[in-house]
Amino acid sequence: MWKQYQSDAAQSLLPIGAPYVDERLRGGIAQAGLHEFFGGAKADSHAAAAFALLLAWRLPESDAGIFWISGDKERQTSGRLYPYGLSAMGGDPARMLLVQTADLRDALRAAADAIRSKAASAVILETHGNARLVDLTSTRRLALAAAETGVLALLVRGDAVPMPSAARTRWRICSAPSAPLPGNAPGLPTFDISLLRHRGGTAPFAARVTWDHATRSFFDAPLSGGLSAIVTDTKTGPASRQRA
Numbered sequence: 001m002w003k004q005y006q007s008d009a010a011q012s013l014l015p016i017g018a019p020y021v022d023e024r025l026r027g028g029i030a031q032a033g034l035h036e037f038f039g040g041a042k043a044d045s046h047a048a049a050a051f052a053l054l055l056a057w058r059l060p061e062s063d064a065g066i067f068w069i070s071g072d073k074e075r076q077t078s079g080r081l082y083p084y085g086l087s088a089m090g091g092d093p094a095r096m097l098l099v100q101t102a103d104l105r106d107a108l109r110a111a112a113d114a115i116r117s118k119a120a121s122a123v124i125l126e127t128h129g130n131a132r133l134v135d136l137t138s139t140r141r142l143a144l145a146a147a148e149t150g151v152l153a154l155l156v157r158g159d160a161v162p163m164p165s166a167a168r169t170r171w172r173i174c175s176a177p178s179a180p181l182p183g184n185a186p187g188l189p190t191f192d193i194s195l196l197r198h199r200g201g202t203a204p205f206a207a208r209v210t211w212d213h214a215t216r217s218f219f220d221a222p223l224s225g226g227l228s229a230i231v232t233d234t235k236t237g238p239a240s241r242q243r244a
Contacts, residue, residue: 055152
């Protein structure tokens with residue numbers, strides 16, 4: 001068995017912060033592991049990327065940085081991170097290291113190098129579309145590197161459907177309506193999250209969470225009726241239901 005497939009009890013866990021979600025995850029997600037995030041629809045690619053970044057901000061502050069790695073195609077599709085926006089969300093832009101590569105192949109290499117370096121606490125790799133290079137072999141390299149170094153590795157799959165990978169967890173992320181603040185000001189960032197797959201055996205589930213920039217934590221925002229939902233992965237097509 002690979003090191004990253006130890007039971008969650010034997011690993012350092014990163015809590016989401018939302019009590020219901022952390023209870024379902026039995027404490028959080030494995031910090032030394034690879035996790036992947038898909039948008040529920042093409043328009044949710046940004047929500048998936050934002051959720052992954054906010055998770056990275058949940059890590060304890062240290063001298064190590066958070067690497068955001070993407071190829072040129074991703075830059076053209078998603079644009080660039082905005083420092084003032086990062087600050088408004090509770091993050092520290094000074095901790096971010098942006099790596100722009102010519103293509104996805106170089107981005108995968110850069111992600112593996114960053115995970116194995118001593119400079120990263122988290123590495124976020126942004127990809128776009130059903131890239132054939134992001135396969136079981138390439139994700140296994142990232143997963144093994146994360147397990148060996150203790151780095152949180154987050155794979156954002158914009159406008160893609162799930163395929164076999166070595167990620168420890170797989171999530172579908174959608175933007176969700178938020179409760180307005182006083183004065184009818186825009187509400188806090190809110191997401192509908194669905195755990196599609198967990199190598200530790202946790203059953204799929206869905207929840208709604210809201211990000212609090214002041215505490216850098218998510219909190220539970222109940223779905224309609226105040227109940228969580230059982231996930232059936234029906235939105236992403238037959239390929240997403242392959243056992244990976």
